[in-house]
Amino acid sequence: MKISTFFENFLKKRSLFSNKAVLFPSYAPEEIKYREEQLEQIANILAPALRLEKPSNLFIYGKTGTGKTISVKHIFRFLQETAAKNNVNLLCMYVNCKLKRVADTEYRLIAQLLRECGKEVPVTGLPTDELYNLFYTALDEKRQVVLLALDEIDQLAKKIGDEIFYNLTRINAELKQAQIGLIGISNSLFFSDNLDPRVKSSLSEEEIIFPSYNALQIQDILRGRAAGAFREQVIQPGVLEKGAAYAAQEHGDVRRAIDVLRIAGEIAEREASSIVEMHHLDKAEKKLESDRVFAAALQQPQQFQLVLYAILLIAPKKKNVFTGEIYEIYQTLCHKKNLNVLTQRRLSDILAELDMLGIITAKIISKGRYGRTREISLSLADTIIITLRELLEKALHLE
DNA sequence: AGGTATTCACATGAAACTATTCTCTGAGTTAGG
DNA sequence: TAACTCAGAGAATAGTTTCATGTGAATACCTGT
Secondary structure (H helix, E strand, O other), X not given: XXXXXXXXXXXXXXXXXXXXXXXXXXXXXXXXXXXXXXXXXHHHHHHHHHHOOOOOOEEEEXXXXXXXXXXXXXXXXXXXXXXXXXXXXXEEEEEEOOOOOOOOOHHHHHHHHHHHOOOXXXXXXXXXXXXXXXXXXXHOOOOOEEEEEEEOHHHHHHHHOOHHHHHHHHHHHHOOOOEEEEEEEEOOOOHHHHOOHHHHHHHOOEEEEEOOOOHHHHHHHHHHHHHHHEOOOOEOOOHHHHHHHHHHHHOOOHHHHHHHHHHHHXXXXXXXXXXXXXXXXXXXXXXXXXXXXHHHHHOOOHHHHHHHHHHHHHOOOOOOEEHHHHHHHHHHHHHHHOOOOOOHHHHHHHHHHHHHOOOEEEEEEEOHHHOEEEEEEEOOOHHHHHHHHHHHHHHHOOO
8 A cells, every 4th residue: 555545544534532632641631530538638738828828748648540640730720820810929830750860869850840940950060059059049039839749759769868858848948938838749658657757747747648449430530531532432332341440450540541541542543443342452451561561671771681681581481580590691691792790789689670660570589598589580471571582682782 | 306506699788989971160272452 | 351162170870889787498406305
């Protein structure tokens, strides 16, 4: 088929979607279902900001995909609208602390905040105190209240420790005109447990927990989104129910369930199907999982990939592999490729990270007299393993 | 037999080092007046 | 004299090494029966 006719046909075909944007994570719905209580609490806590009083610092817990981020953004939107209408100097900032190269270190976080205030700062070269000073002066320019939402704050704490929070809570003491209210959003329910007690008490003056959705709630939310995103009669009966049931038992993550639905639609469209059926959903589920693995693996550094490659070489042949065995294979690979060999210490960390990424399953076991080690196995489907191995070979220039 | 002490093979933690990227500063150089 | 160039000092960061310490349970080694 000629490309020109392909595009012509493409245009003639009716899309399954009426508004695909509804299914993207960036979409902000008018109404957030099953979160009335939490929204009300947040609104209550933050409302004093509209009177230029400093609201209590707020801490929000809940697993991924339970609506934390979207709720905070929702509240922010209305707060700012109201503030604008009534001429209140209210500034709402939202930062995701997990974003690589954006806000995943102390320096970068403050730099990002300055950027939100409209001040560009260099990516490196400046002392961190200097950034704090710039930040203080930027905030203190006028009498205002600043609400600062830090998403995935637990990731940041794990990476660089909790001193940064001490600095953040101290900001108010430095400011003369402005006031700042902190909103921490965490995926981990136990985040604050290993936090400096002083930081903990000032950071979480108020706490809100977002429970996971159950299957029926997920189903309802999915239905709402699907109605907005797909043309009528496109989704076959049972598809939404299945998607919801799966999401509920696996993780309770609505965002992911919505992603699956979108990809199912895309797959159906590519197959020139006029409806979305069960098997599209299954394919979408698999595609999402394998895409995640591939992306995670390919954006790691070279040595990291080499270790993963070593695992892929032997793990499928045996059911359990130990750290030492992987280290040996990795070493021979290094010699073949003429790369310098990392220490076992480092390998240990890499294995732990691969486990975190969900690419491998590593369990620390004790073999008694024969030591303690990680028992490593692959939890990926065979097809994924083969593709991943090929991808890594290409990335590492192995033959 | 039953109890405890060892011992293995790593895990885990902390600090420090290396290489790279970036800014800022100030001395030296250049071009124009 | 103002504008430009360029080296050197100082920062932040990612990835790593070095040194030090921790650890769960199968086995070795006792003890008293």
